[in-house]
Amino acid sequence: MLRLLAGGFANREIAEALHLAPGTVKNHVSSILLKLGVRDRTRAVLRALDLGLLSSARPTGGRPTAG
Secondary structure, X not given: OHHHHHOOOXXXXXXXXXXXXXXXXXXXXXXXXXXXXXXXXXXXXXXXXXXXXXXXXXXOOOOOOOO
16 A cells, blocks of 8 residues: 555555555555654655665556555
């Protein structure tokens, strides 16, 4: 889910890629923000990069994939 957030995908797009309800994605995003101690998606991605949870390689864009 962090990779999709880093790719700039909306909750609806993430939901479609992961076969989840948009509300479920919203709950997961809220949980990620809380666990990383940040207040928005951008800061979550930056924090995840700092913690080594994401690589700094740029996402390729396009339609999100679950893999």
